[in-house]
Amino acid sequence: MTMTEALIDLQGISRTYRNGELSTTVLHDLNLQIRQGEFVAIMGASGSGKSTLMHLLGCLDRPTTGRYLLRGQDVASLGRDDLARLRRETFGFIFQSYHLIASASATENVEVPAIYAGLQRLERRERAESLLTGLGLGERLRNKPSQLSGGQQQRVSIARALMNDAQIILADEPTGALDSQSGKDVLALLAQLHSQGKTVIIITHDAEVASHAQRLIEMRDGRILRDSGAVPVAGAPSPDNPENAPSPAAGEHREQAVASTLADAGEAVRMALRALRANVFRTVLTLLGIVIGVASVVVMLAVGNGARQEVIERISSLGTNLLLVRPGAPNTRRSQDGSTNTLMPLDAELAGQLDNVIAAVPEMSGRATLRAGNTDYQTQITATSPALPLARDWPVARGVFLDEEDNRRYAAVTVLGSTVADNLFGAGADPLGEYVLINNVPFQVIGVMAPKGATPWGADQDDVLFVPLNTGSLRLIGQRHLNSITVMIDDLTQAEATQEALRQTLLQAHGGVEDFQIRNMASLLENVADTQNTFTVLLGSIAAISLLVGGIGVMNIMLVNVTERTREIGIRVATGARTRHILQQFIVEALVVSAIGGLLGVAFGLVFAAGLQTLGTAIEFTAGPVLLAFGCAFATGLIFGYMPAHKAANLDPVVALSAD
Structure with a gap:
């Protein structure tokens, strides 16, 4: 029978609790070994x-006053994590x-x-x-x-x-x-x-x-x-005996194990899933906010990207290597008094002679009433040159297009757009060789253009017929001036230089008066793309607000979670959880909720977007919006989960254990 050194040594211990100005001393100057x-x-x-x-x-x-020695070490010198150990x-x-x-x-x-x-x-x-x-x-x-x-x-x-x-x-x-x-x-x-x-x-x-x-x-x-x-x-073994206390090496080994094992995401996720299963209904409500937010981001960005791509494709269908010359001074509206009638066929010939120009297509247009059999139809006439299919990237589906001989001899021949052909002769009919009265002048149909579709502004490009430039000017439209000249260039890298050369050529031909406008279709495409990008960002921002609201919901639910599980936190602290363990647990729970919600949101968003696509809405599926939405959901869980986790990690263990 032996008397050992004190394992626990309390020296003058007192404990006082304060509530505002009120103080209550529970322990008075205790000495105990x-x-x-x-x-x-x-x-x-x-x-x-x-x-x-x-x-x-x-x-x-911790005591208010006095010393608590455990195996000779003053407990007051230990931090929160040392006390946890x-x-x-x-x-x-x-x-x-x-x-x-x-x-x-x-x-x-x-x-x-x-x-x-x-x-x-x-x-x-x-x-x-x-x-x-x-x-x-x-x-x-x-x-x-x-x-x-x-x-x-x-x-x-x-x-x-x-x-x-x-x-x-x-x-x-x-x-x-x-x-x-x-x-x-x-x-x-x-x-x-x-x-x-x-x-x-x-x-x-x-x-x-x-x-x-x-x-x-x-x-x-x-x-x-x-x-x-x-x-x-x-x-009784002595507390000084190395066999009675963990050696420094063992302690160091344990700390390394904690760093490597408890930080393991798998273990933290398992605990998080168990905690979330404890209140399924609340978890579902929390997930709902994240799902709606993520799905909104996916759908909105898919719609925005689809709309942008559709507009870009329509503009690209007009040709991006084009310079469009129109009459009238720059930055002025076209008037009805004839002051804009400044482009002539000679301007197109001069443009076609410039370096880096493949073709210059003159166009003059007007409206006319057509008749084929007992069918009348009103459409647009475009008098042009044989180079139009090349410049517009618009092939002939059946027959041939106009040629120089037709233009030279003022031939009464026409090429129909697919919409005009269908309305005059019926869908699927072959109009080649048939005659069409244009303003009561008979024209023979020598070709039908391939369907082109609508313009970016919604006009039907196929609702048109083409006639030779000279024929249209003399026999149908009754004017010499052009409505536009489409210039097709070869090297896009020289587009600006070619545009300036064209400008200088036309200035010289017009006596130094700049009564025309030149528009670069590539620049127009860039401007439209920028506008659509802004539109997409706007849609994404609106959807991000939904995700933000979902994140606030996560934070609120996690704060409630911390309040309801205060005693559990106390239990974990009492059994050795360090501050980072509690912090990690609640952050991981928020991340698990956000990750599950993100995955469900992405799935629902893709399904909903696919449904819109089947209804005719332009949709573009890319990995970017999906990764962005899921990443935002994950970041939302991390950001909005930190505050509740921080609150939980800093709870006083005694207060936590006594919570209801």
Whole structure:
């Protein structure tokens, strides 16, 4: 029988709680030493300060004044994470109200301290099941706390206290909520633990329970009223013995395990999914906000990109290597008084002679009434040159186009657009060789153009017929001036230089008067693309607001989650969770919600966009919007999950454990 050095040494400990200007001192100048291997009962009535003393002993709370030495080290010098390591490796807590995590099974509850100690999943599962089986709960391993009796829950609590082979067992009213037989069983287990060399400290108000201990300390009004004194312990190991405490190498190894294992996303995600399953309805509501936000981003950007691409394709169908010359001074509207009638066929001939110009196509247009058989139809006439199909990239579907001979001899021949052909002769009919009266002048149909579609501004390009330039000028339209000249260039990199050369040529031909306008179709395409990009960004911004609202919903739900699970946080802290563990857990939960919501949102968005596409809406599916939407959802979870996580990580363990 030996007397060892003090394992726990309290010197002048006081604890005062403050609420505004009101202060309450719960412990008064306590001096207490507890040695390794003792079985101590701290007894007192409610309000005597015994539970506060237990919280101080277990490093769940800090004294207001005095020193607490554990194995000779001043606990006040330790930070939050160092205290967490102490609770994880030195103390095992057995609470009166069990403090089990409601959503976890018995095995999972017992595993909690080992998770924070960095024990591998298989190892901790085997150890937890072994401890529970040894305590008679081998058939209750998968049961949740609500499926266990009070005595069984307390045994789970004891198994959890033993999970990391704690040297000090702190039991707060361990039999207070149990029937007499379960209470005896628990006390027998505590005695057995003491016989194995554990230091056991029981907090109780029951003299019968206290009688099982070797040493009795009575408290009243925050002071030690009586102490029966330390009892020599048979073969008690010295706290200075390296075999009795984790070596620095072991401690370092554990910290490395925590860094490598607990940071593992798989473990954090498993805990997050279990927590989210505990309240499915709330989780679904949270997901709904993210799903709507992400789906909105996907659909809006797909619609915006589709509209942009459609407009670009329509403009591109007109040709991007074109310079369009129109009459009238730059930045002026065309008038009806003839002042814009400034382009002549000679201008087209001069333009066609410039370097880098493939063709210059003169065009004059007007309206006419057509008749074929008993069918009348009104459309647009365009008198032009044979180079139009080349410049416009508009092939002839049937027959041939106009040639120079037709123009030279003022031939009465025409080429129909597909819309005109269908309206005059019927869809699928062959009009080649037939005659059409144009303003009562018969013209023979020598060709039908391939369908071109609508312009970017919605006009039907196929609702037109073409005649030779000279024929149209003399016999149909009755004018010499041109409505436009389309100049096709060869090298787009020389577009600006060619445009300036054309401008100078026309200025010289017009006596130095700039009574014409030149538009570069490539520049027009760029301007339209920029406009459509702005439109897409606007749509994306509107959708992003939905995602922002969903993110705020995540934050609100997570804040509620923290409030409701305050006691669980206290349990995790009491079993050794460090600040970063709690922070990580709640951030991962927010990320899991956002990730699931993001995936569902992307899926629903793609399905909805596909539905719009089948209804005729222009849609363009690209990976960019999908990745952007999912990335935003993930970032939303990270940003909006941090505040609740930070709040949870900084909760006082004593306050958290006492929460309802």
